[in-house]
Amino acid sequence: MNAAGEPIVLEVRQLVAGYSGQAVLHQVDIELHAGEIVSLLGANGAGKSTLLKTIMGTVPVIRGEIHLLGQNISDWAPYKRVSTGIGFSPEGRRVFANLTVEENLLIGATSMSRAHRRDQINAVGDLFPVLAQRMNQRAGTLSGGEQQMLAVARAMMTKPRLLMVEEPSQGLAPVVVERIYETLREIVSQGEVAVLVAEQFQQVNEEASDRILVIDKGVVIPDSELASVTAAAAEVAP
């Protein structure tokens, strides 16, 4: 519980992780509470992508723990973590280009039972009316902004408690990005979901974020205000 009394959704303790025993993340500590949007800033190579992928389970944990809703998921397979309550919208959208919008959403709901999948598609359609109109369109033909919506919608199909969105602004016009952040705000407004948004420094949306974390060279710098972020980043840079 944090000061506002919201439950802790994600807790990362002293996490050391990386491929082939080569640590990319060094003693990372993070706490995420329901109902907040947290921005994670950093460049590629800083460990931002690696952190998200470690939480998802596709990068192995070397030391430390990851707790989701109180459960230790550090050794779990990705599909198990997803069914427990994580949704992930990766960098570059990564929609299934040859499948329709509806089929993309169905894949997102793989871990749910067949009956629930249908219901959830309708629910998600309400959240993203743009997509509801394009259910039978091939995902590869959507615009960049629509694909980003689809990626987030697909991640929402399992009704996750933790939603992680990686670089939603990449390659999108700022006006489109603002709309996406509005949707994220709407998602957390019910107070059940925690949202972690990973962004490059120059893309940060400080108005939409409740908190800002900075990661550089695999180390997370504790919570800070935006003004000092750039200075801190400049200090630790090589």
Next chain:
Amino acid sequence: MHFDLFFTVLLAGGISAGLYGFLPISLILTYRISRTIAFVHGGIAALGAILYWIFSLHNDFLPNYIITFSQAQDPKTFGHRPKWEPFPSMLAVVAIGAILAGTYGFIVMSRQLASLTVLTLTIVSLGAMMGMVGVSSLMNVDANVFPDSPFGSGRHKLLPESMTSHQPLLITNNQIFTFLTVVGLSLVLAVFLTRTHTGLVIRALADDQEAGVWCGVKLRAVGTLVYGVSGAIAALAGVLTSITVGANPADMLVFLLDGLAIAIVGGLRSLPLSLIGALLYGLTETALKVGFFGEVSLPVQAVVLYGALLSIIVVVARLRRDTFFLLERQSL
């Protein structure tokens, strides 16, 4: 051209094409899910052929030995053959093929090995195939003795003799079964891929495997299933081939490479296109053999057959235009 042989070629060629359809199905299924050419199926086909031979051959004039792994053991006293009925033998071999391929898929699609490059995975697959073929060739099997077919040895005249240039055209039970299985298999697969959720998952993984994992797909389970099914298909192909041409492991390798060529007609992605390729291959081969184009010497037959196959591949590749040379960064 001897048009009086037309129906002979059409029917015999079409049916014999059935055998050529199996391995392309295996290769395409596994290519879509792993983006690598699963050469391992060649090994499974080789093992399937050998095992079927060992399990089912009853010919009493052969002594009671089969498995000798080195010259040191006396062939007359070492080892035993099970001598089962052909049909259960076939089922057993198909099951073994499924298990072997499923195990291979299970290993290869584990989280630890997921980080290997396509080139490395292809090499591993090639290595596994060569290993299986090597083991198969250690087993002392007489390649000139063909095992019996599980479907009996019946032969049927499918066309009146007037249509087949007054030669009786006899099709064996085995050939009919082979053809029907390939057709049935393709239909079942088509339905499975488009109508079931698992089929949808397989199509999604073919698009973007990592994104599928992040959506909660049980990659290892699906991968094992796909490999298992394609392994069963490869083992069945091995069984059917040993009935028609004998159980020589090296022949299985050739069979696999032919299957690869046919699968490439469909760009390794399109099942319908590659089945058409198999059909054309079977038709051309039969046409050359029965003399549709007149008397053609064996070397020229080979040149024509492979020339035709390669031309089809080149033409289809250019028509599909799904790769522009420079947009592909590497060859493999």
Next chain:
Amino acid sequence: MISLPTLNRVEGARTNSRPVIRAMSSPGALGFLLIILTFPMWRPTYMVFTANAALPIAITALGLLVLVGWTREISLATSGMFVSAAYFDGWLNRPHPGGHSWPWVVTALVVVLSSAGVMALVALSSAKLPGIYLVVLTYGLQVVIEKTVFTYGYLSGGLGGGDENGNIVVNRRPQFFGLNLSTQATHRWFGHTITQESIFYFFSLGWLAIVLVLIVRLRRSPMGLGFLLVGADRQAAAAIGVNPLRFRIYAFATSGLLAGVGGVLVNWLYVNPPAFANYFSPYSLVLLSIPVLAGLDSIAFIVLVAAMFEIVPVQLESLRISPFLLASVGLLGGAVFGSRGMGGRAHDIWRYVMYGDRITRTQRERVDTAVLRSSAGVSGEGMDKLTPEQRTHALSVLEAWLPPRTETTYAAKADNISVHFGSIKALDGASIVVPTQQMVGLLGPNGAGKTTLFDVISGVRPPNSGTVSLFDKDVTRMHAWDRSKLGMARTFQTTRVMTDLTVGDNLVAGAYQRIKAHPALFLAGVPSAWRQMRAAEEAAFAAAQLLDIDRYWNERCGTLEFSARRRTEIGRCLLAGPRLLLLDEPAAGLDPASSVALFTLLKQIHEDLGLTVLLVEHYVKAVLDSCDLVYVLAEGKVLARGTAAEVTANAEVRERYLGTRMKYNAPSIVAEEVGLSGNGATGKHAGSAAAEEQASVTR
């Protein structure tokens, strides 16, 4: 005034301009040589015979090294070509009715050259098709050989060892400059009887030695680097003027040539033609496993593994090791060792033992430099940066390397470009011009068509309509690699360096189109050709110094951090001698400090060397601060063009792209850095420009 020797490194960035000497100078090579030369003395005759059988395989495998290892193509016809060469050479050598026969030199030459020609034809016929189709084509060739050549008794000895008349086919060994190699001859040498096998062993060894020298020279020559680049990334190769199609053909021709040499040797070795049953398509896969296990860049290990493949089954005869099992071991072992194979791992271990781990290897250099600098009175601050003298020297070396500056007004012009993929319009009538010696930026969201426009200008993708001209020449129909010759080089969004090669190799690879000497001169060891190589190395080192990656000269790119690899790629582009540099998101993936440093560097290079730069970026502030001309693309069309101030003032741009949060009147980040580190005039375009920027810096 101190001037550091250009290639003085802890490990010694030894020059590649004397490749054979360098290859022979390692203790491993010398030990190996000793073993090989004394082999017949301490092994029984049947082993020597086995070694004789292994040497042609080794030569063929070296051809596969070029094809599979360097160029990453696959051929399934090697086995057929190899043994066909043996058959044809034997056939041509047999006495004709009338009694006379052709001299062995002629027949060998005919066989070797036609073997190369056949493989080149196969590669040519598959022009522009992806590699997998070549696998099938070569397989088709193998099958055709099996069904034709193998069945002709007078060539292959048929099934019974005889031709169609029933005569047993017998080969003759040549008279080699008076040395009688025939199997009946015996030799005496200082009182010892030398067996026939030993004589032939040294004879074959001589041929192997010649081939090895040629391969080593090829590897270190620009052509070798060209092969490696094509194998690693075709687009990157095309971007610096290497023609991937041509190199594919050369690679196939080389493997055919060496298979031919191996075949000729085999023909001389055996009394009767080798049994064709051993050379069906599976054996091609066995041969393929040799470079896979040995390592895709390991010449010595190829010979070792090929020898093992022949010797091990003989030694372990009781186990009946079939070639399939060998190949299986080879392939799986290769997978374990990774793409650099046994040879690569051995090389890594050697370097670790000799020079310590990576940190140690690259660290000590800094200490040396600091020591030298402080002794020369230069302050130790900014240890990684160059002293002004070093910088001037490096710039002058690089300037001398680059082609003369262009007189044209425009470096590049793209006029009314349209590109569509199916129904999606990536570009819809976009037009941009890049004036000479300016830095031009392309902004806009993804899907706006920036990278597509880049692809069109650089030639990777043809436009559906519109024209492209470079330096006032219409290049719309020109291939990417030919455009490089006009003076263009580009980087890519995902850094495309050859990860298995060192920084030094990567940089020198870029110099391919600038080295004018013919490849044959390199193979022949002509000093003037290798001097050009040395010049390229010096220019590459200068570039490395300017880009601050000189201490990584001997390190493999795959082990370096991202920004170092990015800079290596830029360096490689510089070595290609461009007057127009296309940079695709140079700062992508870098943290702010590195981005700023990189843009500063780019601005310096742009000014000092007079390069025209066109770049695509998302780091808007850096673009606005450093570019003379800015284009904003949106949805395939040009939304705005002008100076940074004009573009940011454009209302439509603000509304559709920049959004309301953009703070673009903050102090310039790039100009600041230039003002701080550019002490005085450096290069031909400094002077007033730099002074002006210094004056305008605000804090």
